[in-house]
Amino acid sequence: MKSIKYKIVSVLFTCILITALATGSAGIISAGKVVDTDTTRIMGLYCSDKAQSVNSILKHIQQSVQMVSDYAVHKLDDVPRFQTDEAYVNAFTQTVNDVLLNSANHTEGAIAAYIRYNPDFTAPTSGLFYTRQTVDGEFESTQPTDFSKYAEDDVERVGWYYIPISNNSPTWLPPYLNQNINVQMISYIIPIQIDGVNIGVVGMDINFDVLKTLVDSTQIFKTGYAFLTDSQSDIIYHHDYVMHTALTDIDSNLNSLAAKLQNQSGTDELISYTYHGEKKKASFQELANGMKLVLTAPVKELNATRTDLIIQILLITIGVSLITLLFSYLLAKRMARPLIELNVAAKKIADGDLGITISHHSKDEIGTLAESFRKTVSQLNEYISYIKGLAYRDPITGVKSKTAYVEAVKNLESRMQIEQPSFAVAVFDINNLKRVNDEYGHDMGDMQIIAACKIICKVFSHSPVYRIGGDEFVVILTDQGLIDCLPLLDQFKTAIKEHNRNIQGDLVLQIARGIAVYDSAADLSYNDVFKRADTAMYHNKNVLKSQQQPC
Known part of the structure; x- marks a missing residue:
């Protein structure tokens, strides 16, 4: 038992x-x-994040070129005279010169910027052409390409002009070697048409090495990497294969991946395939210029x-x-x-x-x-x-979002219940943004927002910056930032003047600001401090508008 x-x-x-x-x-x-x-x-998120990094460069180029194109169309008020009067053409060129150069200087990755006119009724070298040797170098005026020396089908030398004209729409050219300056690049060009007349084109070029560097820096898990293809699944950039190699020519097991790349702009599900006997999975996203960013990793690592x-x-x-x-x-x-x-x-x-x-x-x-x-x-x-x-990052400027701001305010008010923290609140608001949006388009308005954000971040580099509205930013200053708040406001004023040095008219950046320091004896909540800063900002806004001053 x-x-x-x-x-x-x-x-x-x-x-x-x-x-x-x-x-x-x-x-x-x-x-x-x-x-x-x-x-x-x-x-998926990592692929999307990297795609956004690439797109931020591409879209900034698009916004810059569109802004110059809109400005050119706005300023060219006599098409028949433009077709016949060389002096009028030269005067118009001087009008758009500063806008083109300023836009290029504020566009990441750009190595060339140009506005070229229709050679059918202007000189074959008419227009503007600025280039620089490196992405952080100074732009220099360069003799524009002489259209009379090349045939219209000479893609490597003048395809950047005739292809967008033929498409009659904004065009991203695939990577190509520009024989004129001996640099591999991708270009974004917008044809200028007024009343059915082809005036010319506005364009910018990016050194393709900028995108290659972003792709090469992309790594996930131990050996996962990224590469670029076009819409037909041909290699644009891969560390093992030359440009224009078709995926289906590399390995027949890549047919399923190639089909997805040809028929979809992106995928939330991972694509399974076999490459050289190894099982792998991939995610991809379509970029602003139509290329596909593919992120791949071995299944065993996943x-x-x-x-x-x-x-x-x-x-x-x-x-x-x-x-x-x-x-x-x-x-x-x-x-x-x-x-x-x-x-x-x-x-x-x-x-x-x-x-x-x-x-x-x-x-x-x-x-x-x-x-x-x-x-x-x-x-x-x-x-x-x-x-x-x-969710805590603003997609346009890259600074902290309103969600992050609400959380920061909540934490700060919790501290105010048990202690007396030292802090100040600075409120910033862009003047005349609606007028810029109405007259030049929302892309130009976004560029104003980005420019304002860069100035705020540069001056208040030791304090968190939040975008809490379309054109409103808040900086919460503590520690050294609080101590230096008044000198920082002087620096901010100087920075705006520096930014506006070569800008005229409605595109002058004007930012109203106000600041308030927390007073434990008078302020019962964070909102009390914010209201005082906001009131000071609106007072400054009215002063700026009444005096028509940029800062």
């Missing part, structure tokens, strides 16, 4: 074994699902975290079972509580609840299991925190 002790030990062992198996299974299932989901999300977690959970489960077999009677009470805690934690993870705390610590298998769960939860929370972090 088996003793009750044996039965109790057997029952305890069976219950604990079942609990261990349930915990391990739940952990494996939930970890696998969460890791798979997060891996897909991470690759699954590494899940595999490690499964092995850890399996080993821990087996270890707990063996130890329980030997010491179940002595350790039953000690093991019951942590196993229940781990079981509850596993179920919460399986339900998507990551706000758990595992209090158990010990130097045994259960402690190892608990630590594995803590690491799992920590890693998952890091992934989620990264995703949430994207």
Whole structure:
């Protein structure tokens, strides 16, 4: 007859074994699902983030060229005279010169900027052409290409002019070697047409090395990398293949990836394929110029975290079972509580609840299991925190968003309840933005916002900058920023003057500002400080408007 002790030990062992198996299974299932989901999300977000980095350069080029084009159309008020009067053409060229050069100087990655006129009724070298040797060098005026020396189908030398004219629409040219300045580049050109007459083109060139550097710096997991293709899935840039190599010519196993690239602009799901016998997955996004940024990584690296977690959970489960077999009677009470805690934690993870705390610590298998769960939860929370972090960044300027501002204000008010923190609030508002949007378009308005943000960030470089509205920014000053607030405002005024040195008319940047320092005796809340700063800003806005001053 088996003793009750044996039965109790057997029952305890069976219950604990079942609990261990349930915990391990739940952990494996939930970890696998969460890791798979997060891996897909991470690759998609990382690919999207890199695509945004490239697009920020491309879209800035588009905005700059569009602004110059709009300005040129606005200023050219006599088309027949433009076609016949060389003096009128020269005067018009001088009018657009400063706008073209200023736009090029404020456009990241640009190495050439030009406005060229229709050679059918102007001189073959008419127009403007500025170039620089490096992306951070000074622009220099260069003799424009002589149209009379080249045929219209000479793509390498004059394709930048005749292709957009033929398309009759803004055009991104694929990477090409510009024989005129011996640089590989991509170009964005807008044809200028007024009353059905082809006036010419406005364009800017980017040194293709700028995009290649961004692509080369993209790495995910251990060996994951990025490359560029065109809309037909031909290689534009890849560290192993020359430009214009077709994916389908590299390996027939890439046909499925090539088909996706040809038929879709992007994907939220990872694309599975085999490359040189290795299973891989890829995510891609279409760029502003029609190219595709592809991010790829081996499947074994994508699954590494899940595999490690499964092995850890399996080993821990087996270890707990063996130890329980030997010491179940002595350790039953000690093991019951942590196993229940781990079981509850596993179920919460399986339900998507990551706000758990595992209090158990010990130097045994259960402690190892608990630590594995803590690491799992920590890693998952890091992934989620990264995703949430994207919401705290303003997409146009790159500074902190209104969401981040609300959180900062909430934290500051919490501190004000228990202490008297030293801080000041500076409020900034761009004047005449609506008029710029109405007259020059929202792209030009966005450039005004970006320019204003750069000045604010440069001057208040040690304080957080928030964009809380379309044209409104807030800076919260503490520590040295608070001490230097008045000198910083003087620097801000100087910085605006410097920015406006070569700008005239409605495009002059005018930023109203106001500042208020927290007074614990008078201010009951953060909003009291903000209102005083906002009132000061509106007073400054009225002064600037009445005096017609830029700063």
